[in-house]
Amino acid sequence: MTDGKTNKSNALWGGRFSGSPSEIMEGINASIDIDQRMAFEDIAGSIAHARMLAATGIISSDDATKIENGLNQIRGEIERGEMKWSAALEDVHMNIEARLKEIIGEPAGRLHTARSRNDQVATDFRLWLRAACDRADALITAYQAALVAQAAAHADTVMPGFTHLQTAQPVSLGHHLLCWVDAAERDRSRFADARKRLNESPLGCAALAGTAFPIDRHQTAEALGFDRPMANSLDGVATRDFALEFLSAATICAVNLSRFAEEIVLWTSRRFGFAQLSDAWSTGSSIMPQKRNPDAAELVRAKPGRIAGALQTLIIVVKGLPLAYSKDLQEDKAPVFQAMDDLELALGAMAGMASDLTFNTGNMAEAAGEAYSDATDLADYVVRELGKPFRDAHHIAGSMVKLAESRNVPLAGLSLEDMQSVEPGLTDEVYSVLSARASMESRTSYGGTSPVRVKEQVALWQNRLRERQAL
Numbered sequence: 001m002t003d004g005k006t007n008k009s010n011a012l013w014g015g016r017f018s019g020s021p022s023e024i025m026e027g028i029n030a031s032i033d034i035d036q037r038m039a040f041e042d043i044a045g046s047i048a049h050a051r052m053l054a055a056t057g058i059i060s061s062d063d064a065t066k067i068e069n070g071l072n073q074i075r076g077e078i079e080r081g082e083m084k085w086s087a088a089l090e091d092v093h094m095n096i097e098a099r100l101k102e103i104i105g106e107p108a109g110r111l112h113t114a115r116s117r118n119d120q121v122a123t124d125f126r127l128w129l130r131a132a133c134d135r136a137d138a139l140i141t142a143y144q145a146a147l148v149a150q151a152a153a154h155a156d157t158v159m160p161g162f163t164h165l166q167t168a169q170p171v172s173l174g175h176h177l178l179c180w181v182d183a184a185e186r187d188r189s190r191f192a193d194a195r196k197r198l199n200e201s202p203l204g205c206a207a208l209a210g211t212a213f214p215i216d217r218h219q220t221a222e223a224l225g226f227d228r229p230m231a232n233s234l235d236g237v238a239t240r241d242f243a244l245e246f247l248s249a250a251t252i253c254a255v256n257l258s259r260f261a262e263e264i265v266l267w268t269s270r271r272f273g274f275a276q277l278s279d280a281w282s283t284g285s286s287i288m289p290q291k292r293n294p295d296a297a298e299l300v301r302a303k304p305g306r307i308a309g310a311l312q313t314l315i316i317v318v319k320g321l322p323l324a325y326s327k328d329l330q331e332d333k334a335p336v337f338q339a340m341d342d343l344e345l346a347l348g349a350m351a352g353m354a355s356d357l358t359f360n361t362g363n364m365a366e367a368a369g370e371a372y373s374d375a376t377d378l379a380d381y382v383v384r385e386l387g388k389p390f391r392d393a394h395h396i397a398g399s400m401v402k403l404a405e406s407r408n409v410p411l412a413g414l415s416l417e418d419m420q421s422v423e424p425g426l427t428d429e430v431y432s433v434l435s436a437r438a439s440m441e442s443r444t445s446y447g448g449t450s451p452v453r454v455k456e457q458v459a460l461w462q463n464r465l466r467e468r469q470a471l
Helices: 021-030 032-055 061-079 093-106 106-110 117-153 172-197 217-225 233-238 241-267 293-317 327-356 361-368 376-384 391-408 417-424 428-433 436-442 451-470
Strands: 158-163 166-172
Touching: 032 061, 032 093, 032 117, 032 217, 032 327, 061 093, 061 106, 093 106, 093 117, 106 391, 117 172, 117 217, 117 233, 117 241, 117 327, 117 451, 158 172, 158 361, 166 361, 166 436, 172 241, 172 451, 233 428, 241 293, 241 327, 293 327, 361 436, 376 391, 376 428, 376 436, 417 428, 428 436, 436 451
Parallel strands: none
Antiparallel strands: 158 166
Protein backbone atom coordinates (compact mmCIF):
# COMPACT_ATOMS: atom_id res chain seq x y z
CA MET A 1 0.00 0.00 0.00
CA THR A 2 1.37 3.45 -0.86
CA ASP A 3 2.53 5.63 2.02
CA GLY A 4 2.60 9.07 0.40
CA LYS A 5 6.39 8.94 -0.11
CA THR A 6 6.49 7.18 -3.45
CA ASN A 7 9.73 7.62 -5.42
CA LYS A 8 9.43 10.89 -7.33
CA SER A 9 11.68 9.98 -10.22
CA ASN A 10 10.34 8.72 -13.52
CA ALA A 11 7.64 6.41 -12.17
CA LEU A 12 4.97 8.04 -14.32
CA TRP A 13 6.79 9.02 -17.45
CA GLY A 14 9.08 6.06 -18.07
CA GLY A 15 12.52 6.34 -19.63
CA ARG A 16 12.16 9.84 -21.06
CA PHE A 17 13.00 11.52 -17.73
CA SER A 18 15.77 10.69 -15.29
CA GLY A 19 15.41 13.51 -12.78
CA SER A 20 12.74 14.22 -10.19
CA PRO A 21 10.19 17.04 -10.42
CA SER A 22 10.62 20.00 -8.11
CA GLU A 23 8.35 20.24 -5.11
CA ILE A 24 6.51 23.16 -6.69
CA MET A 25 6.09 21.23 -9.94
CA GLU A 26 4.75 18.28 -7.99
CA GLY A 27 2.35 20.56 -6.15
CA ILE A 28 0.94 22.26 -9.24
CA ASN A 29 0.84 19.01 -11.21
CA ALA A 30 -0.93 16.83 -8.65
CA SER A 31 -4.71 16.58 -8.71
CA ILE A 32 -5.32 13.67 -6.36
CA ASP A 33 -6.98 15.81 -3.71
CA ILE A 34 -9.66 16.69 -6.28
CA ASP A 35 -10.04 13.76 -8.64
CA GLN A 36 -10.06 10.96 -6.06
CA ARG A 37 -13.81 11.61 -6.04
CA MET A 38 -13.87 9.74 -9.34
CA ALA A 39 -12.22 6.63 -7.90
CA PHE A 40 -15.22 4.35 -8.33
CA GLU A 41 -15.81 5.61 -11.88
CA ASP A 42 -12.14 4.96 -12.63
CA ILE A 43 -12.40 1.41 -11.32
CA ALA A 44 -15.58 0.77 -13.33
CA GLY A 45 -13.92 2.04 -16.50
CA SER A 46 -10.80 -0.04 -15.89
CA ILE A 47 -12.81 -3.23 -15.33
CA ALA A 48 -14.75 -2.66 -18.56
CA HIS A 49 -11.47 -1.99 -20.39
CA ALA A 50 -9.79 -5.12 -18.99
CA ARG A 51 -12.74 -7.32 -19.94
CA MET A 52 -12.68 -5.91 -23.46
CA LEU A 53 -8.91 -6.47 -23.77
CA ALA A 54 -9.44 -10.11 -22.83
CA ALA A 55 -12.45 -10.52 -25.15
CA THR A 56 -10.42 -9.23 -28.10
CA GLY A 57 -7.39 -11.33 -27.23
CA ILE A 58 -5.15 -8.37 -26.46
CA ILE A 59 -4.46 -9.69 -22.95
CA SER A 60 -5.10 -13.12 -21.47
CA SER A 61 -8.29 -13.96 -19.60
CA ASP A 62 -6.15 -14.89 -16.60
CA ASP A 63 -4.56 -11.45 -16.50
CA ALA A 64 -7.97 -9.79 -16.93
CA THR A 65 -9.37 -11.78 -14.00
CA LYS A 66 -6.43 -10.81 -11.80
CA ILE A 67 -6.87 -7.17 -12.80
CA GLU A 68 -10.58 -7.21 -12.04
CA ASN A 69 -10.11 -8.95 -8.69
CA GLY A 70 -7.41 -6.47 -7.74
CA LEU A 71 -9.56 -3.51 -8.71
CA ASN A 72 -12.45 -4.85 -6.65
CA GLN A 73 -10.09 -5.17 -3.70
CA ILE A 74 -9.06 -1.54 -4.16
CA ARG A 75 -12.73 -0.55 -4.29
CA GLY A 76 -13.22 -2.17 -0.91
CA GLU A 77 -10.17 -0.41 0.51
CA ILE A 78 -11.50 2.94 -0.67
CA GLU A 79 -14.95 2.23 0.79
CA ARG A 80 -13.37 1.37 4.15
CA GLY A 81 -11.12 4.43 4.09
CA GLU A 82 -7.95 2.29 3.92
CA MET A 83 -6.59 3.59 0.61
CA LYS A 84 -3.56 5.85 1.04
CA TRP A 85 -3.37 8.46 -1.69
CA SER A 86 -0.02 9.83 -2.91
CA ALA A 87 0.45 13.28 -4.45
CA ALA A 88 3.66 11.98 -6.03
CA LEU A 89 1.50 9.75 -8.22
CA GLU A 90 -0.41 12.84 -9.40
CA ASP A 91 -3.95 11.62 -9.80
CA VAL A 92 -6.57 9.02 -9.03
CA HIS A 93 -5.70 6.96 -12.11
CA MET A 94 -2.03 6.45 -11.28
CA ASN A 95 -2.74 5.92 -7.58
CA ILE A 96 -5.11 3.08 -8.41
CA GLU A 97 -2.74 1.61 -10.97
CA ALA A 98 0.15 1.72 -8.49
CA ARG A 99 -1.92 0.04 -5.81
CA LEU A 100 -3.05 -2.58 -8.34
CA LYS A 101 0.58 -3.38 -9.08
CA GLU A 102 1.25 -3.85 -5.35
CA ILE A 103 -1.62 -6.33 -5.20
CA ILE A 104 -1.24 -8.38 -8.40
CA GLY A 105 2.21 -7.52 -9.69
CA GLU A 106 3.17 -7.63 -13.37
CA PRO A 107 -0.34 -8.12 -14.88
CA ALA A 108 -1.25 -4.64 -13.61
CA GLY A 109 1.01 -3.18 -16.26
CA ARG A 110 -1.17 -4.68 -19.00
CA LEU A 111 -4.26 -2.71 -17.97
CA HIS A 112 -3.13 0.48 -19.66
CA THR A 113 -2.80 -1.21 -23.05
CA ALA A 114 -4.73 0.66 -25.78
CA ARG A 115 -5.73 3.60 -23.60
CA SER A 116 -4.28 6.84 -22.25
CA ARG A 117 -4.95 8.91 -19.19
CA ASN A 118 -6.53 11.35 -21.65
CA ASP A 119 -9.42 9.06 -22.60
CA GLN A 120 -9.42 7.54 -19.12
CA VAL A 121 -10.10 10.83 -17.34
CA ALA A 122 -12.64 11.91 -19.96
CA THR A 123 -14.51 8.64 -19.41
CA ASP A 124 -14.40 8.94 -15.62
CA PHE A 125 -15.59 12.53 -15.76
CA ARG A 126 -18.56 11.68 -17.97
CA LEU A 127 -19.52 8.79 -15.69
CA TRP A 128 -19.34 11.08 -12.66
CA LEU A 129 -21.42 13.78 -14.32
CA ARG A 130 -23.99 11.28 -15.51
CA ALA A 131 -24.52 10.22 -11.91
CA ALA A 132 -24.61 13.88 -10.86
CA CYS A 133 -27.41 14.53 -13.36
CA ASP A 134 -29.33 11.62 -11.87
CA ARG A 135 -28.85 13.00 -8.34
CA ALA A 136 -30.03 16.42 -9.48
CA ASP A 137 -33.11 14.82 -11.02
CA ALA A 138 -34.01 13.07 -7.76
CA LEU A 139 -33.45 16.21 -5.68
CA ILE A 140 -35.53 18.36 -8.03
CA THR A 141 -38.33 15.81 -7.87
CA ALA A 142 -38.30 15.94 -4.05
CA TYR A 143 -38.42 19.75 -4.18
CA GLN A 144 -41.34 19.64 -6.60
CA ALA A 145 -43.22 17.16 -4.42
CA ALA A 146 -42.92 19.50 -1.43
CA LEU A 147 -44.24 22.43 -3.46
CA VAL A 148 -47.13 20.43 -4.93
CA ALA A 149 -48.20 19.31 -1.45
CA GLN A 150 -48.33 22.94 -0.31
CA ALA A 151 -50.13 24.00 -3.47
CA ALA A 152 -52.77 21.32 -2.91
CA ALA A 153 -53.37 22.66 0.60
CA HIS A 154 -53.56 26.27 -0.56
CA ALA A 155 -55.35 26.24 -3.90
CA ASP A 156 -58.09 28.42 -2.33
CA THR A 157 -55.75 30.71 -0.36
CA VAL A 158 -55.75 34.22 -1.77
CA MET A 159 -52.59 36.34 -1.73
CA PRO A 160 -51.38 39.43 -3.53
CA GLY A 161 -49.67 38.93 -6.85
CA PHE A 162 -46.89 41.39 -7.60
CA THR A 163 -45.29 43.16 -10.51
CA HIS A 164 -42.34 45.45 -9.78
CA LEU A 165 -42.82 44.17 -6.20
CA GLN A 166 -45.95 46.32 -6.11
CA THR A 167 -49.36 44.79 -5.40
CA ALA A 168 -50.87 43.92 -8.78
CA GLN A 169 -53.73 41.39 -8.76
CA PRO A 170 -54.91 38.76 -6.29
CA VAL A 171 -53.70 35.22 -7.01
CA SER A 172 -53.97 31.81 -5.42
CA LEU A 173 -51.05 30.85 -3.18
CA GLY A 174 -51.24 27.40 -4.76
CA HIS A 175 -50.91 28.99 -8.19
CA HIS A 176 -47.87 30.94 -7.04
CA LEU A 177 -46.17 27.81 -5.68
CA LEU A 178 -46.91 25.82 -8.84
CA CYS A 179 -44.99 28.44 -10.79
CA TRP A 180 -41.82 27.19 -9.08
CA VAL A 181 -42.82 23.59 -9.79
CA ASP A 182 -42.95 24.39 -13.51
CA ALA A 183 -39.61 26.21 -13.34
CA ALA A 184 -38.07 23.22 -11.58
CA GLU A 185 -39.38 20.92 -14.30
CA ARG A 186 -37.51 22.96 -16.90
CA ASP A 187 -34.40 22.67 -14.72
CA ARG A 188 -34.93 18.94 -14.59
CA SER A 189 -35.25 18.75 -18.37
CA ARG A 190 -32.00 20.69 -18.81
CA PHE A 191 -30.13 18.13 -16.72
CA ALA A 192 -31.80 15.35 -18.70
CA ASP A 193 -30.68 16.97 -21.95
CA ALA A 194 -27.14 17.40 -20.64
CA ARG A 195 -27.11 13.76 -19.54
CA LYS A 196 -28.26 12.59 -22.96
CA ARG A 197 -25.54 14.51 -24.78
CA LEU A 198 -22.71 13.52 -22.43
CA ASN A 199 -23.60 9.82 -22.55
CA GLU A 200 -21.04 8.87 -25.19
CA SER A 201 -17.86 6.97 -24.37
CA PRO A 202 -14.37 8.41 -24.97
CA LEU A 203 -12.75 5.17 -23.80
CA GLY A 204 -10.48 3.84 -26.54
CA CYS A 205 -9.74 7.25 -28.04
CA ALA A 206 -6.37 6.84 -26.28
CA ALA A 207 -4.11 9.90 -26.22
CA LEU A 208 -5.75 11.58 -29.22
CA ALA A 209 -5.58 9.38 -32.32
CA GLY A 210 -7.13 6.09 -31.29
CA THR A 211 -5.07 2.90 -31.12
CA ALA A 212 -3.56 0.26 -33.39
CA PHE A 213 -4.83 -2.52 -31.12
CA PRO A 214 -8.01 -4.32 -32.28
CA ILE A 215 -10.19 -2.98 -29.44
CA ASP A 216 -13.97 -3.11 -29.30
CA ARG A 217 -15.13 0.33 -28.21
CA HIS A 218 -18.78 -0.61 -28.55
CA GLN A 219 -18.28 -3.31 -25.92
CA THR A 220 -16.83 -0.92 -23.36
CA ALA A 221 -19.43 1.74 -24.15
CA GLU A 222 -22.23 -0.74 -23.56
CA ALA A 223 -20.63 -2.12 -20.41
CA LEU A 224 -20.44 1.38 -18.90
CA GLY A 225 -24.00 2.30 -19.87
CA PHE A 226 -23.06 4.76 -22.61
CA ASP A 227 -25.28 5.05 -25.65
CA ARG A 228 -22.36 4.76 -28.07
CA PRO A 229 -18.62 5.40 -28.38
CA MET A 230 -17.58 8.88 -29.46
CA ALA A 231 -16.97 8.97 -33.20
CA ASN A 232 -13.90 11.24 -33.23
CA SER A 233 -10.90 10.44 -31.06
CA LEU A 234 -9.75 14.08 -30.92
CA ASP A 235 -13.18 15.17 -29.75
CA GLY A 236 -13.26 12.36 -27.21
CA VAL A 237 -10.24 13.57 -25.27
CA ALA A 238 -10.39 17.31 -25.92
CA THR A 239 -13.97 18.41 -25.39
CA ARG A 240 -15.36 19.61 -22.10
CA ASP A 241 -18.56 21.10 -23.48
CA PHE A 242 -20.48 18.38 -21.64
CA ALA A 243 -19.21 19.83 -18.36
CA LEU A 244 -20.06 23.36 -19.49
CA GLU A 245 -23.59 22.23 -20.31
CA PHE A 246 -23.93 20.64 -16.89
CA LEU A 247 -22.72 23.84 -15.21
CA SER A 248 -25.12 25.89 -17.36
CA ALA A 249 -28.03 23.74 -16.18
CA ALA A 250 -26.79 23.98 -12.59
CA THR A 251 -26.50 27.76 -12.82
CA ILE A 252 -30.02 28.24 -14.19
CA CYS A 253 -31.39 25.85 -11.56
CA ALA A 254 -29.59 27.74 -8.80
CA VAL A 255 -30.96 31.05 -10.07
CA ASN A 256 -34.51 29.69 -10.00
CA LEU A 257 -34.00 28.40 -6.48
CA SER A 258 -32.54 31.74 -5.46
CA ARG A 259 -35.61 33.63 -6.67
CA PHE A 260 -37.96 31.54 -4.54
CA ALA A 261 -35.49 31.77 -1.65
CA GLU A 262 -35.74 35.55 -1.89
CA GLU A 263 -39.52 35.30 -1.65
CA ILE A 264 -39.15 33.19 1.48
CA VAL A 265 -36.92 35.89 2.95
CA LEU A 266 -39.55 38.51 2.16
CA TRP A 267 -42.56 36.46 3.24
CA THR A 268 -41.06 35.55 6.61
CA SER A 269 -40.14 39.16 7.41
CA ARG A 270 -42.27 41.07 9.91
CA ARG A 271 -43.14 43.62 7.20
CA PHE A 272 -44.77 40.96 5.02
CA GLY A 273 -45.82 38.48 7.67
CA PHE A 274 -46.99 35.97 5.08
CA ALA A 275 -45.18 32.88 6.34
CA GLN A 276 -43.01 31.35 9.03
CA LEU A 277 -40.16 28.85 9.09
CA SER A 278 -39.67 26.57 12.05
CA ASP A 279 -36.54 26.51 14.18
CA ALA A 280 -35.18 23.78 11.91
CA TRP A 281 -34.68 26.32 9.12
CA SER A 282 -34.05 29.51 11.10
CA THR A 283 -31.24 30.99 13.16
CA GLY A 284 -30.99 33.64 15.86
CA SER A 285 -28.83 36.67 16.44
CA SER A 286 -25.73 36.82 18.63
CA ILE A 287 -26.85 40.17 20.01
CA MET A 288 -30.60 40.60 19.33
CA PRO A 289 -32.59 37.95 21.22
CA GLN A 290 -35.82 38.64 19.35
CA LYS A 291 -34.44 37.77 15.91
CA ARG A 292 -35.47 34.80 13.79
CA ASN A 293 -33.39 34.85 10.62
CA PRO A 294 -34.11 32.85 7.43
CA ASP A 295 -30.44 32.05 6.98
CA ALA A 296 -31.03 28.85 4.98
CA ALA A 297 -32.99 30.82 2.37
CA GLU A 298 -30.36 33.56 2.33
CA LEU A 299 -27.59 31.02 1.75
CA VAL A 300 -29.54 29.45 -1.10
CA ARG A 301 -29.97 32.95 -2.49
CA ALA A 302 -26.17 33.29 -2.52
CA LYS A 303 -25.40 29.94 -4.18
CA PRO A 304 -25.75 31.16 -7.80
CA GLY A 305 -22.66 33.30 -7.23
CA ARG A 306 -20.56 30.23 -6.59
CA ILE A 307 -22.20 28.04 -9.22
CA ALA A 308 -22.17 30.68 -11.95
CA GLY A 309 -18.57 31.35 -10.95
CA ALA A 310 -17.77 27.69 -11.60
CA LEU A 311 -19.30 28.01 -15.07
CA GLN A 312 -17.21 31.08 -15.83
CA THR A 313 -14.10 29.37 -14.49
CA LEU A 314 -14.45 26.44 -16.85
CA ILE A 315 -15.36 28.64 -19.81
CA ILE A 316 -12.13 30.58 -19.30
CA VAL A 317 -10.09 27.39 -18.83
CA VAL A 318 -11.20 25.89 -22.16
CA LYS A 319 -11.85 28.94 -24.31
CA GLY A 320 -8.49 29.06 -26.13
CA LEU A 321 -7.31 25.47 -26.04
CA PRO A 322 -6.20 23.93 -29.37
CA LEU A 323 -6.78 20.27 -30.08
CA ALA A 324 -6.30 17.86 -28.53
CA TYR A 325 -5.45 17.49 -24.83
CA SER A 326 -3.74 20.15 -22.72
CA LYS A 327 -2.93 20.02 -19.03
CA ASP A 328 -5.22 23.00 -18.52
CA LEU A 329 -8.04 20.46 -18.57
CA GLN A 330 -6.89 19.17 -15.20
CA GLU A 331 -8.57 22.31 -13.84
CA ASP A 332 -11.99 21.20 -15.11
CA LYS A 333 -13.11 19.04 -12.21
CA ALA A 334 -12.72 21.24 -9.13
CA PRO A 335 -15.32 23.83 -10.21
CA VAL A 336 -17.75 21.13 -11.36
CA PHE A 337 -17.46 19.16 -8.12
CA GLN A 338 -17.90 22.31 -6.02
CA ALA A 339 -20.89 23.44 -8.08
CA MET A 340 -22.62 20.10 -7.62
CA ASP A 341 -21.94 20.16 -3.88
CA ASP A 342 -23.50 23.63 -3.68
CA LEU A 343 -26.48 22.66 -5.84
CA GLU A 344 -27.21 19.55 -3.79
CA LEU A 345 -27.24 21.63 -0.62
CA ALA A 346 -29.46 24.26 -2.21
CA LEU A 347 -31.98 21.75 -3.57
CA GLY A 348 -32.12 19.88 -0.27
CA ALA A 349 -32.59 23.11 1.66
CA MET A 350 -35.34 24.37 -0.65
CA ALA A 351 -37.23 21.08 -0.45
CA GLY A 352 -36.97 21.22 3.33
CA MET A 353 -38.13 24.82 3.55
CA ALA A 354 -40.94 24.29 1.05
CA SER A 355 -42.34 21.55 3.28
CA ASP A 356 -41.71 23.48 6.48
CA LEU A 357 -43.38 26.79 5.59
CA THR A 358 -46.57 27.68 7.42
CA PHE A 359 -48.63 30.46 5.91
CA ASN A 360 -50.44 33.31 7.62
CA THR A 361 -53.46 33.16 5.33
CA GLY A 362 -55.25 36.03 7.05
CA ASN A 363 -52.35 38.40 6.44
CA MET A 364 -52.16 37.24 2.84
CA ALA A 365 -55.86 37.79 2.24
CA GLU A 366 -55.73 41.25 3.79
CA ALA A 367 -52.72 42.22 1.68
CA ALA A 368 -54.40 40.82 -1.45
CA GLY A 369 -57.20 43.35 -1.10
CA GLU A 370 -54.93 46.34 -0.63
CA ALA A 371 -53.68 48.90 -3.15
CA TYR A 372 -56.82 48.65 -5.32
CA SER A 373 -55.86 45.22 -6.61
CA ASP A 374 -59.41 44.78 -7.92
CA ALA A 375 -59.17 47.76 -10.31
CA THR A 376 -58.59 45.52 -13.32
CA ASP A 377 -61.69 43.53 -12.36
CA LEU A 378 -63.66 46.76 -12.38
CA ALA A 379 -62.34 47.60 -15.86
CA ASP A 380 -63.13 44.08 -17.08
CA TYR A 381 -66.67 44.43 -15.67
CA VAL A 382 -67.19 47.69 -17.59
CA VAL A 383 -66.06 45.99 -20.81
CA ARG A 384 -68.14 42.88 -20.22
CA GLU A 385 -71.37 44.46 -18.96
CA LEU A 386 -71.41 47.90 -20.59
CA GLY A 387 -69.67 47.02 -23.87
CA LYS A 388 -67.01 49.70 -23.51
CA PRO A 389 -63.61 49.40 -25.24
CA PHE A 390 -60.98 48.27 -22.75
CA ARG A 391 -59.01 51.52 -23.02
CA ASP A 392 -62.13 53.49 -22.08
CA ALA A 393 -62.85 51.05 -19.26
CA HIS A 394 -59.26 51.39 -18.06
CA HIS A 395 -59.75 55.17 -17.85
CA ILE A 396 -63.05 54.76 -15.97
CA ALA A 397 -61.49 52.38 -13.44
CA GLY A 398 -58.48 54.67 -13.01
CA SER A 399 -60.79 57.61 -12.29
CA MET A 400 -62.61 55.56 -9.66
CA VAL A 401 -59.30 54.58 -8.04
CA LYS A 402 -58.38 58.25 -7.87
CA LEU A 403 -61.76 59.04 -6.28
CA ALA A 404 -61.40 56.19 -3.76
CA GLU A 405 -57.88 57.34 -2.86
CA SER A 406 -59.20 60.83 -2.17
CA ARG A 407 -61.80 59.33 0.19
CA ASN A 408 -59.26 56.87 1.69
CA VAL A 409 -61.57 53.92 1.01
CA PRO A 410 -61.31 50.76 -1.13
CA LEU A 411 -63.21 50.65 -4.39
CA ALA A 412 -65.99 48.70 -2.71
CA GLY A 413 -66.22 51.55 -0.19
CA LEU A 414 -67.44 53.98 -2.83
CA SER A 415 -71.18 54.49 -2.97
CA LEU A 416 -73.08 53.59 -6.12
CA GLU A 417 -73.73 57.31 -6.60
CA ASP A 418 -69.98 57.96 -6.48
CA MET A 419 -69.39 55.32 -9.11
CA GLN A 420 -72.20 56.56 -11.32
CA SER A 421 -70.70 60.02 -11.22
CA VAL A 422 -67.83 58.50 -13.20
CA GLU A 423 -69.82 55.96 -15.23
CA PRO A 424 -73.62 56.38 -15.16
CA GLY A 425 -74.29 52.91 -16.57
CA LEU A 426 -73.06 51.08 -13.48
CA THR A 427 -75.47 49.23 -11.20
CA ASP A 428 -75.02 47.74 -7.75
CA GLU A 429 -74.05 44.46 -9.45
CA VAL A 430 -70.55 45.94 -9.81
CA TYR A 431 -69.84 45.23 -6.15
CA SER A 432 -69.85 41.50 -6.89
CA VAL A 433 -66.43 41.79 -8.56
CA LEU A 434 -64.84 44.13 -6.04
CA SER A 435 -63.03 41.76 -3.71
CA ALA A 436 -59.72 39.95 -3.76
CA ARG A 437 -61.35 36.53 -3.66
CA ALA A 438 -63.79 37.35 -6.45
CA SER A 439 -60.86 38.58 -8.52
CA MET A 440 -58.86 35.40 -7.94
CA GLU A 441 -61.80 33.11 -8.61
CA SER A 442 -62.79 34.89 -11.83
CA ARG A 443 -59.54 34.11 -13.68
CA THR A 444 -60.54 30.77 -15.12
CA SER A 445 -58.54 30.90 -18.37
CA TYR A 446 -56.10 28.04 -18.95
CA GLY A 447 -53.05 28.73 -16.81
CA GLY A 448 -54.99 31.22 -14.73
CA THR A 449 -55.11 31.60 -10.96
CA SER A 450 -58.69 30.45 -10.33
CA PRO A 451 -58.73 27.66 -7.72
CA VAL A 452 -60.55 25.53 -10.29
CA ARG A 453 -57.56 25.73 -12.62
CA VAL A 454 -55.07 25.40 -9.76
CA LYS A 455 -56.67 22.18 -8.52
CA GLU A 456 -56.52 20.77 -12.03
CA GLN A 457 -52.82 21.52 -12.21
CA VAL A 458 -52.21 20.08 -8.75
CA ALA A 459 -53.89 16.83 -9.81
CA LEU A 460 -51.77 16.68 -12.97
CA TRP A 461 -48.58 17.20 -10.97
CA GLN A 462 -49.55 14.63 -8.38
CA ASN A 463 -50.04 12.07 -11.15
CA ARG A 464 -46.74 12.98 -12.82
CA LEU A 465 -44.83 12.66 -9.57
CA ARG A 466 -46.44 9.33 -8.74
CA GLU A 467 -45.56 8.00 -12.19
CA ARG A 468 -42.00 9.27 -11.88
CA GLN A 469 -41.48 7.76 -8.45
CA ALA A 470 -42.88 4.44 -9.68
CA LEU A 471 -40.21 4.13 -12.38
